[in-house]
Amino acid sequence: MGVALRPLIADYKESLAWDQLGGTAAIDAYNALYQFLSGIRQPDGTPLMDDEGRITSHLSGLLFRTANLVEKNITPVYVFDGKPPAFKEATLAERRVIRENAKESWERAVKEGDEDSARKYAMASSKVDAFITDSSKELLTALGIPWIQAPEEGEAQSAYMAAAGDVTYAVSQDYDSLLFGTPKLLRNLTVSGKRRLHGKYVPVYPERLILAEVLNGLEMTQVELIASALLIGTDYNSGVKGVGPKTAVKLVREGKFAERIVESENAADPEELIRYFLDPPVEKNYTIAKKAPVQEKVFEILCEQHGFSEDRVSAGLERLGAKKGQATLDSWF
DNA sequence: TCAAGATG
DNA sequence: CATCTTGAC
Structure with missing residues (x-):
């Protein structure tokens, strides 16, 4: 959600340059993964897949976005949703229906050769399932990037950590974490700086919302x-x-x-x-520590298991601060 | 240098 | 979403 709240806080959004954003950022993992799954697709809507048909869009997105953030002096902490609260069920059921309908529409559009519709419906049929979250956690661990399992809502966990001063920002395209009391919310933390809107490309800048300013203003x-x-x-x-x-x-x-x-x-x-x-359920015992990437493990996951090119993975690793020449896949053979 | 297009 | 290549300027 979050869309509904939008007009309320529109006046308090502030566009910032990347170099003004250093700090630790609690990233709504569900939100980020959904973006990768829906956006990283071929024109007919097919997601990136390895040769066994497993989706890899999210792994590509995670590697490169994380590399970018680290390069820009932002330490990401990915926060994963736990069990949804019972009163979210109606919303989740509604999302399931939309997703299933979109899947049917996607198949129909592909049959009819309507590529634009195909992609649109494919995006809406994206699902962050157990494979997506498990493989993401495994990759993040190998990359040395911290992640946290929230007991319930990830947005609530991010807000808690931001309020406690353990992270600088909560990062999400949704506004929910403001309701959970996050002092600072970042949006549009993408690198490309451009987004398609009605077929045209418009520039997008990182955007910061400060809860105190919203409350003061309102x-x-x-x-x-x-x-x-x-x-x-x-x-x-x-x-x-x-x-x-x-x-x-x-x-x-x-x-x-x-x-x-x-x-x-x-x-x-x-x-x-x-x-x-x-006062949502949150995990209060956590450590946020970025480690050096375990390069062999990253190559094993991305190149061996999922067919990524070694060049691209090395480039990503280097930007994540891995030392060049240190145990890479080549040194194994 | 930069945007469009192909690729992952 | 993000990168890399290409080709126009």
Whole structure:
């Protein structure tokens, strides 16, 4: 989600240059992996695959994006989702339906030779499944990049770590971590700096949101921001019909939250949802330590198992700070 | 030097 | 999404 919240915080977005962003960044792994899976595809929508038909789009994306971040003095920590809270079920079910329909539409578009539609539907059929997350964790470990398993929502975990001062930012295209109280949120942390929008390429810059500025600007407390989001609709509730960002803020200011939120379809009591945003389950015992890449392991995973070219992998490793000439695949033979 | 296109 | 090659300027 996050889209619903967008108009509320639009005024507080700040475009930044890469050299202003150094620090440690808790990256929403689900969000990043979904981007790789949906974006790294051939024109007809087929994802990158090894010769056994296993998807490798996410591994390519992880290697190169991570290399870029490290080069720009940003230490990434990937945060993986755990078990979703029960009240997210309706949203997850809805996503499943959209995904399955998209898969059918993709197959139809391929048959009809409509490449543009094929790619669009292929993107929407992307699924971050156990293979995707397991293989990502394995690669990150080999790359020496820290990752953390959240007990429930990754966004909640990132927000906790940012609030605790253990990371500088939470990174996600979604805005949820603001509801979970992350002090700083980064978006658009891609390197290409360009994104396709209605067929044209438009420049994109890293974007920073500071929660305190949002709250000051809206003259709201954290609870009031959460209340506004609940009126608009979140992953955990449907929102109130006819209530958008403007009305939501107005209602909250007028003290009409409790009165109106009953019109929203909630799987949980609104008070319970507010408590969840304020104090979600998080892992508090973690260490964030970037290590040197284990080069042999990286080559084993990417080149031997998944058919990546050795040149590309070496280039990526070098940018990750691996020493050249140190045990590479060649030295094994 | 840079954008388009092919490739992973 | 990201890189590498190519070709126009």
